[in-house]
Amino acid sequence: MSEGMRLLREMLRIRRFEEKCAELYSAAKIRGFLHLYIGEEAVAVGAMQALSAEDAIVATYREHGHALARGISMNALMAEMYGKREGCSHGRGGSMHVFDAATRFYGGSAIVGGGLPIAVGLALADKLQQRSRVTACFFGDGAVAEGTFHESLNLAALWKLPVLFLCENNLYAMGTHIERAQSQIDIRTKAQSYLVAAETVDGMDVTAVEAATKRAAETVRRGEGPAFIEYRTYRFRAHSMFDAELYRDRSEVEAWKTRDPIATFSAKLKQSGQATGAVLQAIEDAVIAEIAEAVAFAEAGTWEPVEDLLKDVYTPAGGHRLASAVEVGS
């Protein structure tokens, strides 16, 4: 499969997975809050191409796309949506709190801006242990209004920490347009004011996202300190399943949909002869099959016994107690 087809497939997996999630929400299989990433798939898929298995991810509450693009299995993610024990957070987190140690996926956080300080700390740990890893921190334009954005960019720049600050600017903090929330809407300049290398890129174009993120990741890996990217993107669906979308015009949504990252990229692949209708259909079929399997996996999953309610509030006594310290100088 060509690189382009692979990117397309990854975006399609996210799109179809979430369409199924919306259905399952209506069927009351998925509960709580459900925030769909539909429309923004190029960001997670493109950005993830810049990261290696050793790197860390800190994401948001709209993180199904990041989780799938990072390589968390669709089975484990769907089981998490159901709240089943086989879920990637063992059913404890649900849609907004996806965790996975194996892929260094540190959440899923439902506190806007709450992930930025954690990313700074993960990067600090790498720097102190002389590891050349990168921590990629996704957040939205809403987080830019939070104090943590400013504190974290300042601290990461001050200490030259290997953090990729990845801002998904979809123009709305829930229902509040950026122009109604921020005096300076050119977010990049805020990052630059902390002397963080910053770039703005079209978040609807997966190859542009990939290229920009790779450029930024390279500077971070070279030890030049953090980098910042603003991806200009758009959320096609409602903020959550409880949103009548009173705050934006249908025409605005429709205009952005003409720039659908999957449709435009798919057309591009066809045009350049990289894809045929038959190949695209085969990918579509494979994705649908994967989703059907994930739903079956989640359905067959088990509920955590109520007796385990208190498990993992604390580490079991003796469970993790440090047998020995790491010697200074070792």
Next chain:
Amino acid sequence: MTTTYREALRTALREALSKDARVFLMGEDVGRYGGAYAVSKGLLAEFGPERIRDTPLSELTFVGAGIGAALGGMRPIVEVMTVNFSLLALDQIINNAATIRHMSGGQFSIPLVIRMATGAGRQLAAQHAHSLEGWYAHIPGIRIVAPATLEDARGMLWTALEDPDPVLIFEHQTLYNVEGPLADDAGAVDIDHASIRRAGKDVTIITYGGTLGKALQAAGTLAADGIDAEVIDLRSLRPLDMDTIAGSVSKTHRAVIVDEGWRSGSLSAEVSARLVESRFYELDAPIARVCSAEVPIPYPRHLEDAAVPQPLAIIAAARETLGHRG
């Protein structure tokens, strides 16, 4: 040897930094300044700026960075200058440090230690002198300890660092200058149990941190009146060692709880409720509480003294449980 509470804390920090390469200290003015309460004075020269890290005034982010660094394999010690400033970091402590282990299904532990000064007594008024450790003790997922003695100032840090979960250490600001003897071989102590600091049979006085000294002083005065008080130092505010507390009350049948937090919704209320739940039929008198007055801590000395628990009030409360008035 004779030492101070401050020096005992510093010795513990030095030991931790020497023993484990993953340990580092960060916070406001912990390096060049030497710490707002001079606890970390001299450590910058010994361990360098990578491990004694001065931070900007960004409590929310440097506490969150402590969480991230713990997730990344370090053993961070984060110093927050005073308990009132920790409110700026409350989101990270409560929404992340306390939740991530459970919410991730046990995949991620956060071996983070947060130290902070707490309490009144230095005329710092209502934004530097509150006792909010009882609030933190409300939260599952974190552990709360309060060293009241030189041994605990010296020994709790290492045990807290060995704990795989977040531990908050509350250092009462009137204790830093307390001086006394400390064994040369003093080292790590458990952080699970309450300690009986004075054995007695007539009434149990339960307290922790900065008011332990006042409780012991009150017990001394009561002894002169023929009242033999037992004094319990909680040491750990979460979890509470109810075995020791309830065991003592089963013996004395009377309890006075002394807490520098406000009475409403306080740690003293929790201890009282648990005693009523488990030892109701052992009690020979209503449980008494000596807490701070329900005001922001005031600046003038006489009002600050009047706002927080004092030995005379503890004595009166203890006498009342024994049927003595006045």
